[in-house]
Amino acid sequence: MPWPKVTITIDSGEKKEALAPCIISASRSTDIPAFYGQWFMRRLDAGYVRWVNPFSGKPVYVSLRQARLFVFWSKNASPFLPFLREFDRRGINYYFHITLNDYEKEKLEIGVPPLADRIETFLRLGAMLGKERVLWRFDPLIITDSLSPAGLLERIKRIGDAVAPCTERLTVSFIALYAKVRKNLQDAGVKISPWDDKSRTAMLSGISALCRAWKVPAVTCAEAESYDRFGIAHGKCIDDALIGRLFPYDKILMEFLKKNNGAKDKGQRPACSCISGKDIGSYTTCGHQCVYCYASTSPHCAMENQRRHTIDSESIVI
DSSP states (O other): OOOOEEEEEOTTSOEEEEEOOSEEEEOSSSOHHHHOHHHHHHHHHHTEEEEEOTTTOOEEEEESTTOOEEEEEESOOGGGGGGHHHHHHHTOOEEEEEEOOOOTTTTOBTTSOOHHHHHHHHHHHHHHHOGGGEEEEEEEEOEESSOOHHHHHHHHHHHHHHHGGGOSOEEEEEOOOOHHHHHHHHHTTOOEEOOOHHHHHHHHHHHHHHHHHHTOOEEESSOSSOBGGGTBEEOOSSOHHHHHHHOTTOHHHHHHHHHHTTOBOTTSOTTOOOBOOEEOOOTTOOTTOBTTOTTOOOHHHHHHHHHHTTSOOSSSOO
């Protein structure tokens, strides 16, 4: 749905027209909690961010003052935890999607902390916020010549046995081999195996069995095919049903949900079921260096972007 527009005063003192979204996505494009927490808090105080369209290069100002909900994606929320008390003090609504994968042996996520540390952070976050506001992602699902579906399921089980009591959802998806992803994998010398019907069935059946044992439902992210036969439904990362359950006291947010009426975000992939939320991140700025990521770049460029954004700026772009 089109966001309303407001007039804001930017850091230079100029007046600018800005989008005024009700829901902010922070972010599908980069890991703000891991790398840009201080920047985010400065922009929260300033009341706006400057977002640059990755396709047109056109800058867009986004007001944060009207936002009623922030949805965070992260693989390492540890640096962000100290800011959550301030969020609570300000009465800000928020929840997290935390990706906990185990591709350490394959070196597919070069820049993430050790898995044990990431699990510990997940448990701390779950204890702080409650399991309904900390949602687990094992995403994407990848197999190689040396990592079979059975081996991948064993890794998912080890993580799930630790974190299942602190979450109420597992989100999964199969790797999407965009042209950029293929190039990143090739450049890294990583050879992955294709998901055929047999391997998909083994994986989904296994995930379904694990989730029944944990009493944690599994959903998919942006998968066109239905996996209802495995008890795995289409998921929404920005989820109107979840939001309505978590924040029923926020009348403005509830009115937005009613007006939106479950309509999907037209700016996302066709198979994405999320409702509308304005993303404020930028491609090529994440330091996790995951070789399968559509938003990633070279390790040098990503780390240089992080260094340059230790100073104040309106947007996470160079």
